[in-house]
Amino acid sequence: MSRYFVGIFIAFLSFSMIPEMMNVGQFGFWISIPVVALIGWIYVAMELVGDYSENxxxxxxxxxxxxxxxxxxxxxxxxxxxxxxxxxxxxxxxxxxx
Incomplete structure (x- = not known):
């Protein structure tokens, strides 16, 4: 279930980051893509470490x-x-x- 929640979180994170990054400037939309990718990668990596250390x-x-x-x-x-x-x-x- 946690994988589904991480996926949902990453999907909603992209929608919430775009308006905030638009306040940075005209390139804010394009900056939001690598920021969301980095944050999503961190959460996926934490999920994988958690799955590995369960047993x-x-x-x-x-x-x-x-x-x-x-x-x-x-x-x-x-x-x-x-x-x-x-x-x-x-x-x-x-x-x-x-």
């Missing part, structure tokens, strides 16, 4: 590295119990820790 456990590059966290917890618990055959920590592959 932090999906296993993508910027998500929480659950496998690595679980391995560290397992190693710590084995150290507390005094076991000697410890697993190695998960290494990052191409700068990404999974």
């Amino acid at each position: 932090p456990f999906s296993g993508m590059a910027n998500d929480i590295p659950m496998l690595s966290l679980c391995r560290v917890i397992e190693i710590d618990l084995k150290e507390i119990l005094g076991e000697t055959d410890l697993l190695s920590a998960i290494e990052a592959k191409r700068g990404v820790l999974m």
Whole structure:
């Protein structure tokens, strides 16, 4: 639903910016086009970031590295119990820790 609201907002933003930009001068109409495009791009980018960050456990590059966290917890618990055959920590592959 938020995508629809962002689209409606951008559509109405263009109608509200034109009269305000006409007060700037005779080129105000043409200036309103890139201004509305910039503001619309910002809102669409915020929508995409919000959609991406809704699920932090999906296993993508910027998500929480659950496998690595679980391995560290397992190693710590084995150290507390005094076991000697410890697993190695998960290494990052191409700068990404999974």
